[in-house]
Amino acid sequence: MFTPRLFRLLSSAIAAVLVAALAPALPARAASSDWALNEGGRMRLVVLPADAKGLRQAVLQIEPEPGWITYWREPGDSGVPPAVTVAPSGGFTLGRIDFPVPKRIDAGDLTDIGYDHSVALPLSLSGPPTGKEARLEATAFIGLCKNICIPFQAVLTVDLPANEAADADEARIVADALESLPAKAAPDFAVERHAISADLKRLTLEVSLPKGAKDAQAIVTGPSGYVFFASTSASGAGGKTVIEVPIGRLPKNYAIAGKRWDALVIAGGRAIETVLAFD
Numbered sequence: 001m002f003t004p005r006l007f008r009l010l011s012s013a014i015a016a017v018l019v020a021a022l023a024p025a026l027p028a029r030a031a032s033s034d035w036a037l038n039e040g041g042r043m044r045l046v047v048l049p050a051d052a053k054g055l056r057q058a059v060l061q062i063e064p065e066p067g068w069i070t071y072w073r074e075p076g077d078s079g080v081p082p083a084v085t086v087a088p089s090g091g092f093t094l095g096r097i098d099f100p101v102p103k104r105i106d107a108g109d110l111t112d113i114g115y116d117h118s119v120a121l122p123l124s125l126s127g128p129p130t131g132k133e134a135r136l137e138a139t140a141f142i143g144l145c146k147n148i149c150i151p152f153q154a155v156l157t158v159d160l161p162a163n164e165a166a167d168a169d170e171a172r173i174v175a176d177a178l179e180s181l182p183a184k185a186a187p188d189f190a191v192e193r194h195a196i197s198a199d200l201k202r203l204t205l206e207v208s209l210p211k212g213a214k215d216a217q218a219i220v221t222g223p224s225g226y227v228f229f230a231s232t233s234a235s236g237a238g239g240k241t242v243i244e245v246p247i248g249r250l251p252k253n254y255a256i257a258g259k260r261w262d263a264l265v266i267a268g269g270r271a272i273e274t275v276l277a278f279d
Contacts, residue, residue, distance in 0.1 A: 031170050036154030040068040040144030045156045046170045047136060054129040059120040059177045060084055060140055068146045071114035072102035074227035079112050080143025080151055087137040092127035100180035101271040120177035134160045182264055182271040191263060194276045200250060205243040206236060213268030218243045221262045223251055
């Protein structure tokens, strides 16, 4: 969701996008693209061999420079959400892109949601099976922000040989990225109940927390481009924790019935993601 700060910065950053598209690259291994470079950091694709059905695990690896940040799927008050598109000419399709657990990043009166460290976004791909030469070409678009926000776009290409085999380091990068994703609800950590006020101004979550967790944070995504994160938590009945999430502006005449929102709950060094159904 664009904000006034982002609109101001975009005009000064158009040139940076053009430079990024022609960014110099560093050598890469066979199952990785070259690194695309930008003033605020670098990114590349890491791709593992296909299974018998042509399904592949991959990651978009992003390394911001010190002091820079990049963004989650809903960036908060400003920023650019990551996007990846795959060229159909290579026979590949992108099934989904997943996001490791982000953090709130406060900057004055604005709050961003993202990462102030290196991060790898898991990608699920389908395409030609191992045993056949293939070329994967993807266009990645991310935001990198420090004192200014720079949209960073690059075409990333990976040539996959017929006899490809997983590189141990690259396999570890993908495995670590998958392990960093939020988990599903568990018996000791789950959203037990949710309700939204009649005026759609406040969302209440009743949560069972992991043993030893004393506080909880919720990041809720509603309609596309809307995220709510100014949550507060307090002890509730039966040992549960009640999280209150103020709901800001929604689309005009928005009807909540039948909608599905997502809630990311972080507590005790763990995180779960769950769907909130409004019937």
